[in-house]
Amino acid sequence: MPSFWLAGLRVEPRPALPGPITVDVAVAGGGYTGLWTAYYLARADPSLRIAVLEAAYAGFGASGRNGGWCSGLFPVPTAVLVRRYGAGPAAAMVSTLNATVDEVGRVAAAEGIDCHFAKGGTITLARSPAQVRRARAGPGFLDADAASAMCGASGVLGGTYSPHCAALHPALLARGLAAAAERRGVAVYENTRVLRLTRGAVRTDHGTVTATTVVRALEGWTATLPGHRRALAPVYSLMLVTQPLPASDWARIGLARRETFSDHRHMVVYGQRTADDRLAFGGRGAPYHFGSAVRPGYDRVPGVFAMLRRDLRDMFDIDPPVAYEWGGPLGVPRDWMPSVGLADGMGWGGGYVGDGVAAANLAGRTLADLITGADTELTRLPWVNHRSRAWEPEPLRWLGINAALRATQARDVWERRGLR
Structure with a gap:
């Protein structure tokens, strides 16, 4: 049985990858993290060639199945963030994530995405x-x-x-976000399974995508990739x-x-x-x-x-x-610490431990800044380039x-x- 959120929608999958292509940024995963990353990248630099690769359809995974909480929750307690990074960076992480709830509502309204957004706390x-x-x-x-x-x-x-939480319809947000990214020139390929990520390339069941930057945005499906079994x-x-x-x-x-x-x-x-x-x-x-x-x-x-x-x-x-x-x-990362980062042309975002509706938006904005080389308040947040140790x-x-x-x-x- 599909989720309630998806059951009421008429989902017509987009075409699969037509074959080998070359782009500037290839994003593995058509959920919130991948779509927000593509959306903000296209907005920051419309000249970029961006491809999102999704095994089923946008919103098939956690983005279309979750509880519809767009919240400022973070799985690592603030006191732990203070011990690890100091009071200032910890406060910045909390306040930026709280403000992200409003950013999701703002973009949904601006893009005409009726995702039943209601900020009741x-x-x-x-x-x-x-x-x-x-x-x-x-x-x-x-x-x-x-x-x-x-x-x-x-x-x-x-x-x-x-007060930092809104109820919403998660699948309407995911599907609407995919359409908004397409309107900005992003290519969204569905029914395209990612088989392997390497520096400069994403191998899929429909051909290889060559890219300057590769972004891993697979969340709960990360462990299905070779070499990532113990990551999340x-x-x-x-x-x-x-x-x-x-x-x-x-x-x-x-x-x-x-x-x-x-x-x-x-x-x-x-x-x-x-x-x-x-x-x-x-x-x-x-x-x-x-x-x-x-x-x-x-x-x-x-x-x-x-x-x-x-x-x-x-x-x-x-x-x-x-x-x-x-x-x-x-x-779920081993230390419960979500992270977003970019190193040697390989980007990633995820490990939200179930609190990803707002955090994925923040990850997408942060990845867009990292990929375009912008030095912003987002790129200095404590979760940037954090590396959780592998699971046993x-x-x-x-x-x-x-x-x-x-x-x-x-x-x-x-x-x-x-x-x-």
């Missing part, structure tokens, strides 16, 4: 004493009444709120979407400004109120597959879908019909990642029972 609920302790330790704390007024979940004891671990996240809920349910649930929502448990869950009044709800918990394997069958894990249904019932005291269930891989070889990778998943689930069980 995000609320993270605290529904146990342990979650309240974590909420109080961070910014934007809300007491129980204020949190419940925003999101009427059950058992709310408090929460935190950030493909970890699956699964989602469901309900049928439209009646007005009586929304009167109690709230989310009147389409705030995105989560809670302070350890195993990540996330949701939004869609533009047509459905609940979209997702979470982690699916197993990591040996050898960083990525296969269509891994998109569906009945046990995880059942868990998401239970969590949704528990949070909102409703049991609505579910219209769609799907999943897909996201890219198998079977250590499989054992470690799945053990961490089980331990995370166990921590949440213990906290629900009132244990430390």
